[in-house]
Amino acid sequence: MRLAVLGAGAVGSSVAELAADYGHTVTALADSSSAVVDPDGIDVASALESKQTDGVVGTATLDDALDGAYDVLVEATPTTLGDAQPGFGHVRTALERDRHVVLANKGPVAERYADLRELERESDGRVLFEATVGGAMPVLSTIADFDADHITTVRGVLNGTANFILTRMAAEGLDYEHVLAEAQDLGVAEADPTFDVDGTDAALKFVILANVLHGNGREYTLEDAEVEGIEEIPGSALDLATEDGRTVRLIGEVTAAGEVRVGPRLVPANGTLAVTGTNNIVQLETEHAGRLNVSGRGAGGPETATAVLADVGRLDEN
């Protein structure tokens, strides 16, 4: 498959680097101010080197990339709320050209699911978005295999930064501010960790899950989710939980009634949901096959790129 990769950050650059390994050709790579385009395949290494040294991937523009030759558009620009732009516009252009789209960007599926599906219906292209929920973990493909109608509820941990903070607080008896600073030093938390700790990032993923599970009936956006973060949870709360054989995790849920909730919850300290560090887990409650747990690395450049390339592989099969 020929891939046009929009976004040359952690995810986009990893997709570009790994594509050849999966038998695909990168025909375009773009960042916020530049692009490199070649219908026969760009030189990924030199484009990324030029980004390092000159801050640009090439001399072309993003529009050149969008209008160039590709079978699949990989959208890996920043997730934005509300109108989900500019990602949504990129997706529209590709679908109107009857190209496939693989999203790492959560915006279009979390905030404009109905619009997206509408565009997809009118296109010969398909949209896949495994990478938007739980990085490398095969969550959406598992749901697709089991059939969304046969899954009653989904719950789990889908933010590694918040999980790391809660794990450290419980293990070391340290307070929130201290552990957050440590996480930033380690590169686990970003300089602005707001969306990770206030629950927005996890909520976007559970909204996407709600759209996938209940999407035929109604459209979910972030506004439909009841969201509470982990900011300022005192160490004493974790101590009391630990004393009782429990711990606190930022848990998201899509309930059987179709509500989306994210917030700190008490869970058994040695239970399945109490994954440690930056790990993620999703528990699917199935109608005929009991409970299914999918866990692993929920974020990271190569991890997320792996999920993107798995989607590309699925499109290739059809």
Place this chain on the structure above:
Amino acid sequence: MSDSTDEVRAYTVRLELVDEPGELLRALHPIADNGGNLLSIFHERGNLTPRGHIPVEVDLEATPERFEEIVDALRDAGINVIQAGTQHYSESLTIVVSGHIVDTDLSHTLSRIQESTDATVTDLSLSAPEGTDDVSSARLRLAAEAGATDATLAAVRDIAHEKDLRLIEPLTAGDAA
């Protein structure tokens, strides 16, 4: 994952005691001896059963097997058990609240919870590492009636909100673990 404490249920036992000193204590022994956890005793002195005995209502927690042993032991001890196994409370809920718990009057918070829900607060632990006038946390165990978990949590949520306390709810969906 199975959490063995999940099996502990709350039960109400109605006993008839002869109005003699030491009777109540004698009745409580078989409960403790058989691993039951006494929650509350409602001793209606002055109120007599038609047979002239004193009715006592005891709330306790135990696993179902232990509960049967307790009832047998009570009967073996010659205590008249008029009603047992009425599984009055069947769901135990643990929550943690944080904030200015003491300043916002902890005992008022507890009685608000008891008044606005059908749940009973069966256990309380407080942690106030910075002193009671700073932010502290409390862990509460509530015994809620079967099927009333959601309603109980909704009421607790309102109370926490009203008192500006931060509530950490248990994950109750299914037998989540």
